[in-house]
Amino acid sequence: MSTTVANPTLTAPVHSPDPNAAWWDLNLIATAPQEDLIFWRLESFGCQGMTSQSYGEEQRSIHAYLPWPQTTLLDLAALSLRLQQDALIAGQAIPQLHWERLEPEDWSSTWKRHWQPQAIGDKLLICPAWLEPPPHPGRHLLRMDPGMAFGTGIHPTTQLCLESLEMRLETWGGEPPATTLADVGCGSGILSLAAAVLGVKQVFAVDTDPVAVQATLLNRDMNGLTDRITVAQGSLEHIPQMVDGLVCNILADVILDMIPEFRLVVNEGGWLILSGILIDQAKFVAEMLEANEWLVAALWRRGEWCCLNARMT
Numbered sequence: 001m002s003t004t005v006a007n008p009t010l011t012a013p014v015h016s017p018d019p020n021a022a023w024w025d026l027n028l029i030a031t032a033p034q035e036d037l038i039f040w041r042l043e044s045f046g047c048q049g050m051t052s053q054s055y056g057e058e059q060r061s062i063h064a065y066l067p068w069p070q071t072t073l074l075d076l077a078a079l080s081l082r083l084q085q086d087a088l089i090a091g092q093a094i095p096q097l098h099w100e101r102l103e104p105e106d107w108s109s110t111w112k113r114h115w116q117p118q119a120i121g122d123k124l125l126i127c128p129a130w131l132e133p134p135p136h137p138g139r140h141l142l143r144m145d146p147g148m149a150f151g152t153g154i155h156p157t158t159q160l161c162l163e164s165l166e167m168r169l170e171t172w173g174g175e176p177p178a179t180t181l182a183d184v185g186c187g188s189g190i191l192s193l194a195a196a197v198l199g200v201k202q203v204f205a206v207d208t209d210p211v212a213v214q215a216t217l218l219n220r221d222m223n224g225l226t227d228r229i230t231v232a233q234g235s236l237e238h239i240p241q242m243v244d245g246l247v248c249n250i251l252a253d254v255i256l257d258m259i260p261e262f263r264l265v266v267n268e269g270g271w272l273i274l275s276g277i278l279i280d281q282a283k284f285v286a287e288m289l290e291a292n293e294w295l296v297a298a299l300w301r302r303g304e305w306c307c308l309n310a311r312m313t
């Protein structure tokens, strides 16, 4: 059995769920090819903490969470209808949505049960902090407790950024091609941690959400990277110095606004890794990059999501 977790949503305003509130636990049984579309619909609806458990090759049990009582039974019925319509339009089997109410505090621990260690790219193994890591020869171990912040490493956008970082930071002649990096919208800190273990000497992580700042500090210290990662609450303007590279996994709208500012923090010859971008938004983001004298060197895609790698022209 394998497990994937997305925590929490990308498309709703990113905020931290209140562990003192009750939640709806939504469950759908679907097949693997249906998964992307269902995740997309659940995210658009504002669901959080999505998980997908595999049984055999094809079957998936998908869980997602919505706050109670802000979400009424009528809302759930509407979501169910949307999911059915999506499946009909895509010519897929109709998934059945079931829901139950979770009492306060259950939410924060429930999704953790579904999250298992996961190898990403060729060099990383992400392991929930509360589990014993499996053997991981040739891989750097990152122990993560994202708490209520985004960034378990399972969302496609996080994976695309991790894999891009790995490719970018391949050592040539023993020296990694970046010594400083900014991680804008650090969430759990997963990208900062990965960059540090892959060789970046100093990482500057920022996030507007104090919950994310706390999670990054916790994960940084738990992984023995205290002296390599500086964390601040805020955004681009809180990067304290010029950097060689910048990674940013937020939403396309936010990234579009930031693009004109990237040159103010990235050194000559520097590079960008940008995700949180839907595939049909990629063209706008690429055009904005080019208009600001960035060369789009690669586009990596996973499902509906993509990641742009750019360098300064």
Ligand SMILES: C[S@@+](CC[C@H](N)C(=O)[O-])C[C@H]1O[C@@H](n2cnc3c(N)ncnc32)[C@H](O)[C@@H]1O
Binding pocket: 010, 014, 149, 150, 151, 152, 153, 157, 158, 161, 184, 185, 186, 187, 188, 189, 190, 191, 206, 207, 208, 209, 212, 234, 235, 236, 249, 250, 254, 276
């Ligand atoms: C999708 S999460 C990415 C987390 C992590 N970097 C990853 O790749 O898994 C986006 C994060 O960006 C933060 N954020 C949103 N708008 C921001 C902004 N304008 N400046 C800095 N951080 C922002 C959110 O609080 C959230 O933690």
